[in-house]
Amino acid sequence: MMLPRVIPVLLLKGNGVYKTEKFKNPKYIGDPINAVKIFNEKEVDEIIILDIDATANKQINYKLIEDLAGECFMPMSYGGGITSIEEIKKIISIGVEKVSINSAALNNLEIIKNASLQFGSSTIIVSVDIKKNLFGKYEIYNANKIKIKDNLIDYCKKIEAYGAGEILINNVDKDGTMTGYDFNILKTITENVNIPVIACGGAGKLEDFKHAIEYSKCSAVAAGSMFVFHGKHRAVLINYPSQNELKNLFEH
Amino acid sequence: MIAIVDYNCGNIGSVKKMIEKSGGKAIITNHLEDINKAEKIILPGVGAFDTGMTNIKDFNLLESLNENILVKKKPILGICLGMQLMTLKSEEGKLNGLSWINAEVKKFPAGADIKVPKIGWDYITIQKDNPLFNNYQENPRFYFVHSYFVESQDETIITARSKYHHIDYTSAFNKDNIYGVQFHPEKSHKFGMQLLKNFLAI
Numbered sequence: 380m381m382l383p384r385v386i387p388v389l390l391l392k393g394n395g396v397y398k399t400e401k402f403k404n405p406k407y408i409g410d411p412i413n414a415v416k417i418f419n420e421k422e423v424d425e426i427i428i429l430d431i432d433a434t435a436n437k438q439i440n441y442k443l444i445e446d447l448a449g450e451c452f453m454p455m456s457y458g459g460g461i462t463s464i465e466e467i468k469k470i471i472s473i474g475v476e477k478v479s480i481n482s483a484a485l486n487n488l489e490i491i492k493n494a495s496l497q498f499g500s501s502t503i504i505v506s507v508d509i510k511k512n513l514f515g516k517y518e519i520y521n522a523n524k525i526k527i528k529d530n531l532i533d534y535c536k537k538i539e540a541y542g543a544g545e546i547l548i549n550n551v552d553k554d555g556t557m558t559g560y561d562f563n564i565l566k567t568i569t570e571n572v573n574i575p576v577i578a579c580g581g582a583g584k585l586e587d588f589k590h591a592i593e594y595s596k597c598s599a600v601a602a603g604s605m606f607v608f609h610g611k612h613r614a615v616l617i618n619y620p621s622q623n624e625l626k627n628l629f630e631h
Numbered sequence: 632m633i634a635i636v637d638y639n640c641g642n643i644g645s646v647k648k649m650i651e652k653s654g655g656k657a658i659i660t661n662h663l664e665d666i667n668k669a670e671k672i673i674l675p676g677v678g679a680f681d682t683g684m685t686n687i688k689d690f691n692l693l694e695s696l697n698e699n700i701l702v703k704k705k706p707i708l709g710i711c712l713g714m715q716l717m718t719l720k721s722e723e724g725k726l727n728g729l730s731w732i733n734a735e736v737k738k739f740p741a742g743a744d745i746k747v748p749k750i751g752w753d754y755i756t757i758q759k760d761n762p763l764f765n766n767y768q769e770n771p772r773f774y775f776v777h778s779y780f781v782e783s784q785d786e787t788i789i790t791a792r793s794k795y796h797h798i799d800y801t802s803a804f805n806k807d808n809i810y811g812v813q814f815h816p817e818k819s820h821k822f823g824m825q826l827l828k829n830f831l832a833i
Contacts, residue, residue: 381753381775381795422820424752425774452649454774454818474644476677476776476818499641499678499712501748501776544748573741575750598746 382629383592384424384599387606387619388579389414391430391459394443398603399431400555402508402522408607408615411443415450418606421619425454427479427547427601429506433460434482434523441473448474458506458547467494471502479504479547485525488541495542504577505543507534509564510551517564520551532571539572546572547601550580557583557604565595577601585620585628592629633657633831634669636696638686640712641677649817653827661690671830672696672705675817676712680736680779681724683716693729700731704808706833708763714804714811715781723779731809734783734801745796748778753814755791755802763790763803763810763829771822773814775802781813 389396389411396414397405408414411428418426428447433439439460448455457470458479467478483490484505495503509531510520519527519534529537538546548568550561560581569576575598578591582602591597609616620628635646637659650657650673657673658665666672674696676683687693699705709717718728721736728736741747752772757764764771775793780800783789791803793813802813810830816823 381749381751384751419820448645449648451645452652452818452820452823454776454815471642472644474642474648476642476645496679497682500778501750502641502677545750570743573743573746575746575748598750 380630382625383588383597385588385620385625386425386427386577386599386601387418387423388427388429388601388603390603391428391440391443392432396607397431398555398607402551402554405431412446412450414607414617415447417617418619419450419452422622423453423619425456425599426451427456427458429479430457430459436460439466439470441469444470444475445473456504458504462490464490464493464497467498471498477502477504477544479506481506481508482521482523482525484538485519485521485527488537491538491541491543495544500542500544503543504545504547505538506547506549507531507538508549508551532567535568535572539574543574545575545577545598547577547579553581555604556581559583559587560591560595562590562595565591565597569596575599585624589628632669633671633673634666635659635673635675636666636692637661638676638683638690638692640683640686641675643675646673646675646710646817649824649827650831653824653831655827655831661692663691663695666692666695666699670705671833672699672707674707674709674713674716676710676716677776678712679723680712680715680721680728681726683712684724684726684728687716696729700809706808706830707810708830709809709811710817711777711813711815714813715779717809717811718781721779732783732788732804732806732811733785734781734804736779737782738779739795739798748776749795750776752819753793755793755814757791758789761790761803761805762833763805763812763826765829765832766825767822771825773816773819773822775814777813781811
């Protein structure tokens, strides 16, 4: 049986790894190369690296991405500041398997169509940040004030129609809280698309992974805090469940 | 020396890295003299079938590959799209494949229950002894990413099978000096490293 993927997400800011809470208050975790090395030794399923400053700075840190990819003997995805096919090409050529596109897709989904034609759907993840509005309804969140016409579900359907291979749903309200994913919105999204959905934002315990897979029908689960913090005082400790723990979790 | 064929399809840097980590030497190339000089060849690949075949032809590699594989009988390992290109044809495209292997490539039927592409770590069911599967202490797991799968007409070449929902397909084949794997050994930790070591030892 194919076990669902369990994916650490590392946030880059400059040359450091940080962890946010509700997309704010970035806390320094450590050196990214070192963190990725440890995750590689722990034989993680896959890793996602998101540069949270790249879009604002209009700069992609290719050197660091290349160094990180060199430490990964598992698939690595990179997201942050990607706006063109040329940039995707360069990122893939330095050893990255998949790219995650967020703002550029909100601006114009054509980039997704062109990228998936050229690099294959399975190389292209569209990342969608979601946040509840005042009325408790989920909307697409973006810090860059891009005007968005579609509602969340229509947008997810369009992402699939334009050829993306996966959707990464990142829940702003849940980010860094470790209080569990919002399982219902994830379920609604997976019911509306035929491509894999990766849950992100809120994971605090292994059972959250299981519920996101079994109830929400996500194909993969991602987490930040859970894999970089330890204990109730949130001491920094890179950790990842063993294969046996994951097997027991998903098979029982 | 292993020649990793660069035909502009996919992330080949990681294949080279894993070969080196496995104790081998590799060169990423699309020059005929490199391919002619190499002892072994790897045909990697991510992307679309027709793009792959078109690029192989555009880089003038078709004749040289046929010569090295079918006449000189050099060992070749096709990975993912590279494996699929070794077959006759694919539902993904209109062009003929390299046609070294009597098999065809089909698409997973997508639906709410069957998310396509298949992405993730999976076990393989080894069908028979094969040099690529030597020296495993435990049942190996590999990383798969694909929307299309190989269906072989020739049962005798199937060395491993995998499943995705109800579909049982060929995840590894071998005919003479030609090896193909649907999964990505270069991204499969120690299991992938062992497979590449096995290929180096052939």
